[in-house]
Amino acid sequence: MLKSELAGASTAERLSVPRSLVPGRRRGVWGDRLYQAAVRAAVLVFVVVVLGIAALLVYAARPALAAFGWRFLVTADWDPVAEHFGALPFVYGTLASALLGMLIAVPLGVGTAIYLAELAPFWIRPPVAFLVELLAAIPSVVYGLWGIFVLAPLLRSWVQPGLARGLGFLPLFQGTPYGVGMLAAGIILAIMVVPFIVAVSREVLLAVPTQQREAALALGATRWETTRLAVLRYARSGLLGAILLGLGRALGETMAVTMVIGNRPEIALSLFAPGYTMASVIANEFTEATSDLYLAALIEIGLLLFVVTVAVNALARLLVWSVGGAVKEVRE
Amino acid sequence: MADGIRITRLNAWFGPRQVLRDIDLAVVPRSVTAIIGPSGCGKSTCVRCINRMHEVVPGARVAGRVELNGEDLYAPGADPVEVRRRIGMVFQKPNPFPTMSIFDNVAAGLRLAGVRNRAALHEAVERALHHAALWDEVKDELGKSGAGLSGGQQQRLCIARALAVEPEVLLMDEPCSALDPIATAKIEELIMELRKELTIVIVTHNMQQAARVSEWTAYFLLGELIEFGPTRGLFTSPRDSRTEDYVTGRFG
Amino acid sequence: MSRIAVRRATNAAMNILAALAALVVILPLVLILGFLIFRGSTALNVAFFVHLPTPVGEPGGGMANAITGSLTLIGLAAAGGVPLGILGGVYLAQSRDRRLPWLCRFLADVLNGVPSIVIGIFAYTLIVLPMRRFSALAGGVALGVIMLPIILRTTEELVRMVPASLQEAALALGLPQWKVVLHVVLPTARAGIITGVMVAVARIAGETAPLLFTAFGNRFWHRRLDEPIAALPLQIFSYAISPFDDWHRQAWAGALVLISLVLVMSLLARLATKGLYNRRGTYG
Numbered sequence: 001m002l003k004s005e006l007a008g009a010s011t012a013e014r015l016s017v018p019r020s021l022v023p024g025r026r027r028g029v030w031g032d033r034l035y036q037a038a039v040r041a042a043v044l045v046f047v048v049v050v051l052g053i054a055a056l057l058v059y060a061a062r063p064a065l066a067a068f069g070w071r072f073l074v075t076a077d078w079d080p081v082a083e084h085f086g087a088l089p090f091v092y093g094t095l096a097s098a099l100l101g102m103l104i105a106v107p108l109g110v111g112t113a114i115y116l117a118e119l120a121p122f123w124i125r126p127p128v129a130f131l132v133e134l135l136a137a138i139p140s141v142v143y144g145l146w147g148i149f150v151l152a153p154l155l156r157s158w159v160q161p162g163l164a165r166g167l168g169f170l171p172l173f174q175g176t177p178y179g180v181g182m183l184a185a186g187i188i189l190a191i192m193v194v195p196f197i198v199a200v201s202r203e204v205l206l207a208v209p210t211q212q213r214e215a216a217l218a219l220g221a222t223r224w225e226t227t228r229l230a231v232l233r234y235a236r237s238g239l240l241g242a243i244l245l246g247l248g249r250a251l252g253e254t255m256a257v258t259m260v261i262g263n264r265p266e267i268a269l270s271l272f273a274p275g276y277t278m279a280s281v282i283a284n285e286f287t288e289a290t291s292d293l294y295l296a297a298l299i300e301i302g303l304l305l306f307v308v309t310v311a312v313n314a315l316a317r318l319l320v321w322s323v324g325g326a327v328k329e330v331r332e
Numbered sequence: 333m334a335d336g337i338r339i340t341r342l343n344a345w346f347g348p349r350q351v352l353r354d355i356d357l358a359v360v361p362r363s364v365t366a367i368i369g370p371s372g373c374g375k376s377t378c379v380r381c382i383n384r385m386h387e388v389v390p391g392a393r394v395a396g397r398v399e400l401n402g403e404d405l406y407a408p409g410a411d412p413v414e415v416r417r418r419i420g421m422v423f424q425k426p427n428p429f430p431t432m433s434i435f436d437n438v439a440a441g442l443r444l445a446g447v448r449n450r451a452a453l454h455e456a457v458e459r460a461l462h463h464a465a466l467w468d469e470v471k472d473e474l475g476k477s478g479a480g481l482s483g484g485q486q487q488r489l490c491i492a493r494a495l496a497v498e499p500e501v502l503l504m505d506e507p508c509s510a511l512d513p514i515a516t517a518k519i520e521e522l523i524m525e526l527r528k529e530l531t532i533v534i535v536t537h538n539m540q541q542a543a544r545v546s547e548w549t550a551y552f553l554l555g556e557l558i559e560f561g562p563t564r565g566l567f568t569s570p571r572d573s574r575t576e577d578y579v580t581g582r583f584g
Numbered sequence: 585m586s587r588i589a590v591r592r593a594t595n596a597a598m599n600i601l602a603a604l605a606a607l608v609v610i611l612p613l614v615l616i617l618g619f620l621i622f623r624g625s626t627a628l629n630v631a632f633f634v635h636l637p638t639p640v641g642e643p644g645g646g647m648a649n650a651i652t653g654s655l656t657l658i659g660l661a662a663a664g665g666v667p668l669g670i671l672g673g674v675y676l677a678q679s680r681d682r683r684l685p686w687l688c689r690f691l692a693d694v695l696n697g698v699p700s701i702v703i704g705i706f707a708y709t710l711i712v713l714p715m716r717r718f719s720a721l722a723g724g725v726a727l728g729v730i731m732l733p734i735i736l737r738t739t740e741e742l743v744r745m746v747p748a749s750l751q752e753a754a755l756a757l758g759l760p761q762w763k764v765v766l767h768v769v770l771p772t773a774r775a776g777i778i779t780g781v782m783v784a785v786a787r788i789a790g791e792t793a794p795l796l797f798t799a800f801g802n803r804f805w806h807r808r809l810d811e812p813i814a815a816l817p818l819q820i821f822s823y824a825i826s827p828f829d830d831w832h833r834q835a836w837a838g839a840l841v842l843i844s845l846v847l848v849m850s851l852l853a854r855l856a857t858k859g860l861y862n863r864r865g866t867y868g
Contacts, residue, residue: 029760031760031762031763032760032761032762034762035760035761035762035765036761038671039671039672039674039675039678040675041671042667042668042669042670042671042672042675043671043672043675043676043684043688045668045672046668046672046688046691046692046732046733046736047688047691049695049729049732050691050694050695052706052710053695053698053702053703053706053729056705056706056709056710057702057705057706057709059709060705060709060713107605108605108608108609109605109609111601111602111604111605111606112602112605112606112609114602115602115603115605115606116606119598119599119602119603120602120603120606128606128610130854131610131613132609132610133850133854134613134847134850135609135610135612135613137786137846137847137850138613138616138790138843138846139789139790139791139792139817139842139843139846140790140791140792140793141790141792141817141820141821141824141839141842142616142620142790142820142839142842142843143616144821144824145820145824145835145836145839146615146616146619146620148824148825149619149623149824149832149836150615150619191612194609195609198609222591222592222594222595223595223599224594224595224598224599225591225594225595227598245697248697249697251699252697252698252699252700252701252702253699254699254700254701254792254793255792255793255817255821259821259824259825279699279701279793282701282705283701283793283796286705286708286796286797287796287797287800299705299709302701302702302705305699305701305702306698306699306702309697309698309699309702310694310697310698312697313693313694313696313697313698314690314694316697317690317693317694
């Protein structure tokens with residue numbers, strides 16, 4: 001490699017560099033070998049960890065995989081005593097709560113991103129973006145705490161009776177208003193996922209070249225028409241990626257959902273009814289799993305969650321990267 | 333006869349930095365006016381003030397008067413959207429909408445204005461593409477994406493897009509700086525053609541181009557208008573020594 | 585209405601809708617922080633910081649063990665995650681290879697999206713099962729794995745921003761590459777890398793799910809790293825779902841302490857990189 005050749009002491013001597021700055025040739029070479037080995041090892045460890053997660057999950061879930069096969073996904077009885085395990089209620093609960101959360105979060109998140117990147121007066125943008133960033137930094141367990149003691153009572157005594165009165169003819173809004181349940185989980189998920197959708201969408205929108213906006217403005221388009229014509233069309237795959245990233249979060253979110261969803265493995269149509277998600281059942285029952293098969297079944301749920309979120313995130317990343325190589329990664 | 337664009341005491345800023353100082357300039361209708369000057373002299377800002385595009389940049393500010401046919405474009409009731417519809421603009425880098433077909437690119441402005449009739453749209457798009465000397469090259473692939481065209485074709489597509497809404501003025505901000513000599517020659521030819529019907533203001537860093545295409549030339553330096561006059565006079569017998577330094581190549 | 589009037593009205597309507605969306609998004613932040621300060625501050629006292637939890641039904645006590653536990657876990661995670669992340673990030677930024685860095689970036693972003701509870705299962709099968717006990721070590725490994733992709737990506741991005749000319753100048757002096765990285769590249773990227781570390785710490789400080797069956801929680805002080813250890817988020821969780829009012833109050837106090845820690849880290853991280861990136865302006 002050119003750089004290591006350049007690093008030889010003789011080059012430095014020819015350039016008459018002070019002796020003190022020049023290491024001995026041997027030390028330089030050994031130091032570089034050590035350095036190369038260290039950085040390579042670090043990357044290797046990282047790759048091994050990622051592959052290790054997949055491998056260990058499969059390994060540890062083997063008893064359940066062998067015992068139930070595909071039926072695991074479509075049977076609904078979860079009976080640790082009889083050792084019958086079917087994950088359907090959890091799959092349903094995860095999908096339903098995530099879907100509900102996304103229904104609320106997507107319009108709000110994309111709308112906020114459009115506001116922050118395109119429509120808002122310039123002076124408003126930094127403080128609002130900062131507040132959204134703070135929202136992303138709040139730990140899950142704190143959302144859960146707030147959900148139990150503020151959101152759930154609010155839903156129980158005001159929102160759910162109101163919905164039942166107004167829209168009670170729909171099966172979605174029937175049943176006893178407990179407060180905790182699918183609706184609470186959906187709302188908490190929406191609040192938690194929105195900052196991610198806003199942050200990634202905003203980055204995607206900012207990656208749209210200025211010339212595109214100018215083209216539309218110069219044609220006599222209003223701000224909104226410019227956004228619709230030049231920005232949103234250009235950024236649509238990136239926005240889809242942002243939404244998928246949010247979905248990935250919603251599917252795997254654990255603590256806050258566990259604290260407000262009610263934790264009952266039932267499949268009910270009503271949003272007032274309690275439910276259970278894949279992540280919550282792992283959180284609640286993992287340390288109580290007494291038999292090997294029980295533990296393996298829980299780990300299989302974890303494996304399922306891993307596969308689904310990896311797929312969703314991989315797709316999302318590719319979409320977000322497609323809009324602009326310069327798009328910064330947004331993490332909390 | 334309309335009296336073209338009249339700029340009076342125009343000042344412009346980016347944040348605290350003043351980029352234009354007390355510009356007075358009258359553009360003759362149905363002519364080509366070139367704005368030349370070293371980079372950073374405010375020539376782009378000046379044309380962007382004419383169609384109120386300067387103010388869309390964060391922190392940018394404008395003061396002064398710009399009139400089109402006697403109407404103050406910065407009057408309190410003036411709508412920038414309406415101003416920009418009347419004054420078309422072509423940018424340095426070709427910027428067709430990559431998600432739209434060639435047809436939709438040209439039709440974009442008309443659709444904004446509410447033209448829905450298919451036949452009318454077709455007719456207007458064809459006319460604009462003819463005008464931009466692009467029709468023969470793209471007439472069989474109107475449904476294809478504009479992003480697939482060559483740089484010069486893309487720039488002519490942008491010109492067609494601007495022409496489709498039948499503006500009174502066409503502003504061109506260094507329209508050839510991203511193009512090769514052949515594509516540049518085509519655009520220059522097109523400018524000569526268009527000046528019969530349109531008022532054109534073109535910013536260029538290329539003095540030969542200014543000399544070739546324009547009837548009037550304005551020389552900007554450090555945000556000030558140094559000299560304005562018929563192109564030939566400005567290049568052969570400049571009144572100001574600073575202009576002379578520039579056009580003879582001793583500076584910039 | 586004329587066409588232009590309709591267009592103006594649409595424009596105004598969309599502006600208002602988008603602003604309303606932003607308002608609705610911000611509202612929970614105000615509500616959550618408001619309740620935290622209101623409920624948390626009344627329950628916060630000196631005992632909270634210096635005492636162990638009391639047995640069930642006995643009022644008083646604190647979360648001193650959970651606070652030190654959280655700090656221990658963060659330290660353990662950082663001890664592994666920070667050096668690995670920085671070294672890996674440097675390698676990715678300087679590698680001439682095209683595919684490996686791309687793959688690692690991709691893996692890092694995907695790993696960053698894997699639910700933390702799944703990372704918990706990983707640490708459980710890797711550490712808890714063979715050792716046959718829950719331990720601080722397992723919790724630290726879980727949190728370290730969560731930190732790793734964040735630090736890796738930040739470091740890589742920032743090392744990439746160090747001008748190549750700077751490195752070439754140093755290499756031309758005859759310095760070996762490791763010295764160039766140590767004395768030229770990393771110091772130049774330092775502020776950004778520190779930010780990355782703080783962002784990662786802010787993230788793991790609040791993680792609960794991966795600790796449930798690794799660190800497990802402990803009502804007493806931990807003495808060794810191979811035994812269960814308390815953590816602030818775990819304690820908040822178990823108190824929040826308990827039936828006791830006094831524990832609920834302590835959960836709020838714990839949440840206030842936790843969020844203060846997390847927000848201070850996030851703010852510091854933000855200040856450290858002010859003007860470093862995300863300065864990209866846009867026309868709107």
